[in-house]
């Protein structure tokens with residue numbers, strides 16, 4: 001029992017000597033010493049204190065796919081170590097700057113006051129740098145909220161003030177694989193038989209559909225490129241799915257400069273679990289391929305055996321802007337795709353606003369009824385020169401004054 005394999009993050013696993021030093025993604029400005037941050041949309045760092053710019057040398061080397069065996073056999077894929085904090089509320093594990101002693105969890109807005117230690121993990125191979133500035137993300141969020149009715153005032157104000165939108169890199173796995181699937185199944189072809197039935201006491205001929213089943217066997221092959229798997233449970237899948245599509249042609253080889261001014265979340269879905277999820281996704285596609293291959297009007301698949309080869313993976317980071325806030329003890333989130341600006345969010349409803357809207361609608365209906373009664377009596381609300389006059393008894397115009405549409409009007413018009 002001396003040869004316990006080295007599993008990353010097992011709490012008491014002995015650390016091998018070659019552990020890299022803890023990454024700190026801080027880049028002091030040459031001019032003033034302040035922290036520089038990555039400037040979205042441009043390949044450079046910017047200093048907000050003095051305006052100093054520092055171009056990044058774009059890297060053109062291809063992002064290496066890593067053979068899956070190297071990833072599963074922990075320790076042989078390139079590793080890195082970062083200082084992290086675990087959120088006591090939602091469990092998110094994110095980078096923690098030891099210089100700042102407290103931080104709000106980006107995913108649920110809970111205050112996290114201690115760094116939990118270090119997290120040793122497979123190093124990201126690439127990332128999609130932020131394209132969207134914080135201001136653009138704020139605008140996207142405002143537009144989203146503007147389209148919502150009945151949001152509580154607190155929320156409206158929160159969004160107007162910028163809602164402490166944070167830039168986060170979220171961890172993903174991507175998998176490539178060559179697949180070769182042998183299948184057996186049945187192909188169903190529809191045909192019609194002519195039958196004579198008795199209807200209303202008379203014989204009638206009808207066409208009855210039947211299915212002819214014939215056994216099939218065959219092979220389908222497919223190469224999967226970059227099957228994308230979210231490597232963290234911090235955000236509901238519905239959120240991250242809604243942020244798709246990602247343009248992975250925007251992937252850049254990983255360099256810590258891109259993280260300057262942003263946070264990065266550590267993966268919590270292990271590579272092996274990510275691979276299982278990817279296989280599930282591939283299986284769905286292969287099943288469709290098999291159905292196509294069988295053809296006919298209906299298909300039954302009785303057996304499918306897939307051989308995967310050349311399986312490789314990458315650990316990548318994708319950019320999102322996120323604002324988490326608490327409303328009456330519940331956490332809500334907005335997320336904005338940091339590459340495309342696509343927005344997804346959860347929001348509470350204000351019971352008060354809904355109640356007021358109902359009351360307002362009733363008052364409007366009341367006013368309309370009053371105006372109509374006035375018009376019936378020759379009461380002029382607009383004046384002759386206003387262009388909006390309601391000559392006595394003009395029923396059509398009265399209907400427009402209330403703005404309530406015909407649904408509310410008929411009982412008044414028909415008297």
Ligand SMILES: [Zn+2]
Pocket residue numbers: 029030031032033034047048049050051052
């Ligand atoms: Zn500076």
Ligand SMILES: [Zn+2]
Pocket residue numbers: 087088089090091092105106107108109110
């Ligand atoms: Zn949290």
